[in-house]
Amino acid sequence: MGKYDFVVAELAELRNQGLYNTIRTIEGPVGAWTVVDGRRVLNMCANNYLGFANDPRLKQAARQAIESYGVGPAAVRSIAGTMSLHIEFERKLAAFKGTEDALSLQSGFCANLVAIPTVMGAGHVLFTDELNHASIIDGCRLTKADRVIYPHRDVDTLRKFLAERKDAPRKLIVTDGVFSMDGDLAPLPGIVEVAEEFGALVMVDDAHGEGVLGSHGRGVVDHFGLQGRVDIEMGTLSKAFGVVGGYLAGKRPIMEYLRQRGRPFLFSSAATPADVGACIAAVKILEEGDEPVRKLWDNARYFKAQMADLGFDTGHSETPITPVMLGEASMAWEFSKRVFEHDVFAQAIAYPTVPKGQARLRVMVSAVHTKEDLAFAVNVFARVGRALKVIA
Ligand SMILES: Cc1ncc(COP(=O)(O)O)c(C=O)c1O
Numbered sequence: 001m002g003k004y005d006f007v008v009a010e011l012a013e014l015r016n017q018g019l020y021n022t023i024r025t026i027e028g029p030v031g032a033w034t035v036v037d038g039r040r041v042l043n044m045c046a047n048n049y050l051g052f053a054n055d056p057r058l059k060q061a062a063r064q065a066i067e068s069y070g071v072g073p074a075a076v077r078s079i080a081g082t083m084s085l086h087i088e089f090e091r092k093l094a095a096f097k098g099t100e101d102a103l104s105l106q107s108g109f110c111a112n113l114v115a116i117p118t119v120m121g122a123g124h125v126l127f128t129d130e131l132n133h134a135s136i137i138d139g140c141r142l143t144k145a146d147r148v149i150y151p152h153r154d155v156d157t158l159r160k161f162l163a164e165r166k167d168a169p170r171k172l173i174v175t176d177g178v179f180s181m182d183g184d185l186a187p188l189p190g191i192v193e194v195a196e197e198f199g200a201l202v203m204v205d206d207a208h209g210e211g212v213l214g215s216h217g218r219g220v221v222d223h224f225g226l227q228g229r230v231d232i233e234m235g236t237l238s239k240a241f242g243v244v245g246g247y248l249a250g251k252r253p254i255m256e257y258l259r260q261r262g263r264p265f266l267f268s269s270a271a272t273p274a275d276v277g278a279c280i281a282a283v284k285i286l287e288e289g290d291e292p293v294r295k296l297w298d299n300a301r302y303f304k305a306q307m308a309d310l311g312f313d314t315g316h317s318e319t320p321i322t323p324v325m326l327g328e329a330s331m332a333w334e335f336s337k338r339v340f341e342h343d344v345f346a347q348a349i350a351y352p353t354v355p356k357g358q359a360r361l362r363v364m365v366s367a368v369h370t371k372e373d374l375a376f377a378v379n380v381f382a383r384v385g386r387a388l389k390v391i392a
Contacts, residue, residue, distance in 0.1 A: 018330035019350055029054035032368045034345065041345040044363050044377055049211050049320065050282075050292040051368030052242025057285060058278040062243075065277025073270040078259070082270065089276045089283075093247055096283050097218060098227045101255035103248045104279075105264070106271050108207050108236025111246035112139040114262035115203060115232050116174065119254075120145040124170040127158060127200070129186065131179050136205055140174070152179075155190035162198040171200035177220030178208035181354050181362060183317025188224045196229070203232040211240020212319055216290040237275070241282045245271040295367040296320055299374060303365045306378040311391040315360075322363040323349075324381070326390060332359035335384060342380040 002008075014020040027035040030053040034043040052058055069085055077086065086104050094102040105111045116139030120126055124145040128136060131152045140147050148165065150158040158173065165171065173195050175186040188204065195202045206219040214222030217240060221230050232254060237245035248258060259265060270276075285292070300320035307314050313325040326332045329350035336348040339361075350359040365374060385391040 018328070018333060021350075022333075024345070024347070032366065032370070032373050036340075036345050039340075039343065041340065041343045042369075042373055042377055044344055044346040044365070045361075046364060046366070047208070047239035048242055048366050048368075049240040049296055049364075050217070050242065050286075051366050052211075052240065052282050052285075052292075055242060055282075055285075058242060058281045061281035062274040062278040065273040069273035069277075071274065072272055075269060076267060077270045078266050083273065083276075085273055085276050085280075086270055089280050090247075092280055092283050094249055096287060097233060097249045098222065099233065099249040100252040101250065103255050103258055103262075103265070104271055104276060105246040105248065106268060107244065108205075108234065108238060108246035109135040109138075110264045110268070111234045111236070111248050112136050112205065113142060114258055114264050115234055115248050116140055116172070117142040118258055118262045119201065119203075119232070120170065120172055123168070124172070125165045125168040127161060127171065127173040129153065129175045129179075131182070132174065132176050133180055133205055133207070136174055136176070145170075145172075153184070153187050155187050155194060158191065159194045159197075162194055162200060166198055171195075171198060172203060173200050174203040175205070176208075177204045177206045178213070178319050178321070180208050180321070181349060181360075182315055182323060183208075183319040183321030184315075185220065185223075185318050188220060188226060188230070192226055192229045201231040202229070203234060204230050206233050206235040207239055208319065208321065210235050211286065211293065212296065216286050217293045218286075237271075237279045237282075241279055243275050243278045243282065245275050245279060292367040296365070299365040299367065299369050299371075302371065303363070303374050303378070306374070307363075307381065310378070310382050310385065312381065312385060320365055322365070324361040324363055326359055326361065327357060329356075329359040331388065331390075332361060335388060335390070336361055338384040338387065339380050342383065344377050344380045346377075 024036050030046050030048050090102045090104050112135040120143040122144040126140050126145045127148045130149050148161045177186055209220035211217040213220050233249040235247050237243045315323040332348035339346050346361040346363050349362045
């Protein structure tokens with residue numbers, strides 16, 4: 001028996017089940033078109049909603065930040081000081097989100113690991129949507145709080161569960177704002193209402209809401225007009241913002257507490273100056289105009305309408321996220337491979353990212369796709385869809 005037999009067996013099983021994830025190599029900047037595995041392809045799977053990942057204004061801001069602050073923070077902020085750049089970003093982001101304060105973190109995943117286990121502990125109760133993102137699930141797993149998983153977007157059942165645990169000294173409802181694989185929205189007004197009824201805190205993961213929903217892409221809380229009624233907003237800077245990093249935003253006392261007690265904040269170095277500088281530029285662009293947001297939605301509407309006309313099942317998304325539902329993982333991988341052969345990069349998503357039997361291509365349009373690009377993609381989807389008998 002070799003020491004790694006269990007790993008080899010598990011990998012073979014993944015291959016047998018068609019669940020082995022083959023990661024392609026990107027050989028240049030992420031834009032509408034990208035060089036992937038040596039081939040120039042239309043990129044239809046990045047979360048580059050607004051096209052900021054290769055925006056000259058963000059690149060210039062990153063270069064300038066490197067000139068002023070160097071390439072790294074060289075330590076944890078609470079141990080060796082925090083750069084004024086991070087503070088500037090936190091102030092600008094809080095003003096953009098309409099919150100009292102914000103906290104810059106290294107990634108969105110990390111932000112969930114900062115907020116949930118810091119706020120919640122033994123004897124408390126967490127209420128979490130069954131389709132929440134993995135980073136929320138892991139944040140919940142890191143606490144000693146009880147976990148109550150409520151059915152997807154079901155406020156009536158959530159209310160019943162809250163009533164059953166109404167005497168718990170602390171309760172937190174946590175939900176994705178936009179569910180990342182299906183593109184549907186959390187029923188945030190209903191959630192806030194039941195939270196207020198039972199004195200629960202509310203936290204929303206706005207990873208796919210910022211840059212997409214609300215005025216100038218301020219996010220899901222702004223979209224629903226719930227400013228001041230959501231206790232913790234969590235977000236990522238690696239999707240619409242085009243960079244990398246995460247944040248938490250909310251009332252000052254909560255943010256202050258997270259700065260004092262959030263373990264990934266206290267024990268892990270800050271985001272790099274280049275990242276933070278680029279993010280400041282992204283916020284500035286969005287504050288000054290909503291043109292990229294409007295372009296994104298215009299493209300999304302066009303693409304979805306074309307795909308629906310062809311007869312594809314694109315799920316029940318309410319946002320630019322467009323799942324092309326294909327059933328078994330093997331079909332999704334085959335579909336992805338075939339569209340790639342026709343110069344469209346759209347990655348298959350299968351279990352464990354989505355439930356078994358619900359494999360799909362998660363297709364993403366962006367503000368930098370042209371109508372010609374989208375027509376090209378639709379044409380390729382039609383050809384492959386017919387060849388694989390997904391559509392008639
Ligand atoms: C809903 C959601 N939350 C959190 C994250 C994690 O964000 P990041 O990639 O910045 O760690 C992601 C993305 O991967 C996400 O889709």
